[in-house]
Amino acid sequence: MNKVGSTICLILLHIYLSILVTNSAPETAIVTQIPGFNGTIPSKHYAGYVTVDESHGRNLYYYFVESEGKPSEDPVVLWLNGGPGCSSFDGFIYEHGPFNFEAAKTKESLPTLHLNPYSWTKVSSIIYLDSPAGVGFSYSENETDYQTGDIKTASDTHAFLLKWFELYPEFLANPFFIAGESYAGVYVPTLAYEVLKGIDAGVKPNLNFKGYIVGNGVTDEQIDGNALVPFVHGMGLISDELFEEVNRECNGNFYNSLSDNCTSKLTKVDEDIDGLNVYNILEPCYHGTEAEKITTSYIRLPSSFRKLGETEKPHPVRKRMFGRAWPLRAPVRDGIVPTWPQLINSNNVPCTDGSVANAWLNNEVVRKAIHTAEKSVVSSWDLCTDKISFNHDAGSMIKYHKNLTSRGYRALIFSGDHDMCVPFTGSQAWTRSIGYKIVDEWRPWLSNGQVVGYTQGYDNNLTFLTIKGAGHTVPEYKPQEALDFYKRFLAGLPI
Numbered sequence: 001m002n003k004v005g006s007t008i009c010l011i012l013l014h015i016y017l018s019i020l021v022t023n024s025a026p027e028t029a030i031v032t033q034i035p036g037f038n039g040t041i042p043s044k045h046y047a048g049y050v051t052v053d054e055s056h057g058r059n060l061y062y063y064f065v066e067s068e069g070k071p072s073e074d075p076v077v078l079w080l081n082g083g084p085g086c087s088s089f090d091g092f093i094y095e096h097g098p099f100n101f102e103a104a105k106t107k108e109s110l111p112t113l114h115l116n117p118y119s120w121t122k123v124s125s126i127i128y129l130d131s132p133a134g135v136g137f138s139y140s141e142n143e144t145d146y147q148t149g150d151i152k153t154a155s156d157t158h159a160f161l162l163k164w165f166e167l168y169p170e171f172l173a174n175p176f177f178i179a180g181e182s183y184a185g186v187y188v189p190t191l192a193y194e195v196l197k198g199i200d201a202g203v204k205p206n207l208n209f210k211g212y213i214v215g216n217g218v219t220d221e222q223i224d225g226n227a228l229v230p231f232v233h234g235m236g237l238i239s240d241e242l243f244e245e246v247n248r249e250c251n252g253n254f255y256n257s258l259s260d261n262c263t264s265k266l267t268k269v270d271e272d273i274d275g276l277n278v279y280n281i282l283e284p285c286y287h288g289t290e291a292e293k294i295t296t297s298y299i300r301l302p303s304s305f306r307k308l309g310e311t312e313k314p315h316p317v318r319k320r321m322f323g324r325a326w327p328l329r330a331p332v333r334d335g336i337v338p339t340w341p342q343l344i345n346s347n348n349v350p351c352t353d354g355s356v357a358n359a360w361l362n363n364e365v366v367r368k369a370i371h372t373a374e375k376s377v378v379s380s381w382d383l384c385t386d387k388i389s390f391n392h393d394a395g396s397m398i399k400y401h402k403n404l405t406s407r408g409y410r411a412l413i414f415s416g417d418h419d420m421c422v423p424f425t426g427s428q429a430w431t432r433s434i435g436y437k438i439v440d441e442w443r444p445w446l447s448n449g450q451v452v453g454y455t456q457g458y459d460n461n462l463t464f465l466t467i468k469g470a471g472h473t474v475p476e477y478k479p480q481e482a483l484d485f486y487k488r489f490l491a492g493l494p495i
């Protein structure tokens with residue numbers, strides 16, 4: 001080959017190489033070892049930051065797990081936990097991530113990580129995102145950013161997605177879904193709507209958005225606020241007499257009591273359910289230092305009830321979940337939504353146990369391995385933070401759901417049916433209230449040969465689904481069933 005020819009070759013090779021480099025995941029983001037895990041990582045993991053606002057230095061942290069199936073074809077799913085203020089490592093550690101975390105025997109050692117046979121990464125690639133800035137490992141160099149709300153969070157997360165897909169362009173063609181739980185009942189539809197507007201406006205890169213998933217999600221102040229009383233009555237937690245009285249005094253309006261008589265009946269309801277674990281009425285609530293003692297209200301539950309709440313998860317579910325949505329007396333309304341630590345006005349949270357996550361994510365070696373900011377920038381990881389002040393400024397989510405589903409985006413609305421935090425009665429009511437024709441009438445759905453919940457399918461691919469015996473964070477309580485419905489929904493199969 002002559003000199004000119006070889007020069008052209010080199011140039012072509014150079015171009016080819018640079019295409020290769022710019023067309024694949026950033027090498028610096030790859031996670032090569034996972035402290036506490038002894039085996040071979042079953043798929044590629046990446047972690048790092050995406051800057052969503054250069055002038056403010058606002059940086060969102062993500063942990064990306066490639067599918068353990070066919071990463072080149074399987075859907076890519078963005079996962080969001082709620083709060084507001086809770087880190088999406090909740091999902092990674094306690095719900096559907098690739099590992100089950102076993103608590104360390106001693107305070108100094110790390111948790112032991114085992115492979116999770118029901119990881120949602122068996123069938124999809126997942127981006128676990130800490131959002132908004134101030135949550136988990138995400139941060140801003142300008143602290144005014146910690147005053148935020150629904151609208152700003154959705155636009156930041158959209159900016160994140162566009163930049164993320166520029167970094168990982170090999171995933172642009174995969175079907176893309178947005179999923180989350182609890183307060184992410186607001187994050188998911190508001191973000192999906194930003195994505196839709198971006199697609200309509202021809203914003204690049206073009207996201208191959210297909211649909212979304214919301215679990216025990218906050219949706220509508222009035223419908224969700226009215227859902228508790230029928231739930232606690234149906235579950236046998238209040239008497240028929242009280243149910244009749246509260247209905248009479250409140251006229252079905254429980255979310256916004258207009259009379260002293262209504263308020264006093266609601267107080268009676270509250271007293272009856274006070275000792276229960278709000279995130280799963282079948283689970284015990286542990287109190288302070290008497291951590292292992294179960295309350296009398298738990299003992300009162302018949303054993304068949306307790307059985308319903310049992311899980312095949314090898315490591316017990318948390319004693320009481322901290323990734324809250326919605327404490328009974330502090331419903332999500334327009335305006336500032338208090339974060340958990342702000343609500344309870346203390347750092348010492350009663351009845352909670354996020355110790356495995358804390359031990360792992362605050363470990364220096366782990367933080368290095370998963371590419372978090374230095375401790376001087378993000379001093380510690382909290383499951384839920386009080387660093388942010390969060391304004392619920394997007395109102396009811398029903399208009400978003402109408403818009404998204406009428407545009408052909410598929411929606412799965414699922415509920416652990418023993419969650420008292422965002423009870424299924426609310427999600428059942430609002431999905432029905434949209435008024436779409438029923439195309440798959442209420443029926444049981446099966447997993448492993450058993451009825452594990454119920455579903456009703458509506459026109460425009462809107463599906464409501466319950467998971468029997470599960471609490472607020474369904475995959476934490478019912479991992480096998482959760483992987484089953486997730487897999488079927490992503491594949492577009494009936495559940």
Ligand SMILES: *[C@@H]1O[C@H](CO)[C@@H](O)[C@H](O)[C@H]1NC(C)=O
Pocket residue numbers: 038112
């Ligand atoms: C880690 O792997 C080594 C060698 O394969 C094994 O001997 C050890 O028991 C493993 N430790 C844990 C905690 O699984």
Ligand SMILES: *[C@@H]1O[C@H](CO)[C@@H](O)[C@H](O)[C@H]1NC(C)=O
Pocket residue numbers: 056142143144
């Ligand atoms: C932080 O952001 C606010 C709002 O944009 C701006 O007014 C302020 O100057 C910024 N502060 C710093 C230190 O950059």
Ligand SMILES: *[C@@H]1O[C@H](CO)[C@@H](O)[C@H](O)[C@H]1NC(C)=O
Pocket residue numbers: 259261
């Ligand atoms: C409220 O309850 C009291 C006592 O049951 C009753 O006498 C009164 O009429 C009620 N008030 C209204 C406005 O219904």
Ligand SMILES: *[C@@H]1O[C@H](CO)[C@@H](O)[C@H](O)[C@H]1NC(C)=O
Pocket residue numbers: 197402403406
């Ligand atoms: C959905 O939103 C788009 C973009 O804002 C708007 O043009 C459209 O009319 C809305 N559709 C419905 C059914 O609300």
Ligand SMILES: *[C@@H]1O[C@H](CO)[C@@H](O)[C@H](O)[C@H]1NC(C)=O
Pocket residue numbers: 408410459460461492
């Ligand atoms: C429902 O989703 C399927 C699969 O994506 C699609 O083919 C179908 O057109 C959708 N139906 C409606 C009514 O949007």
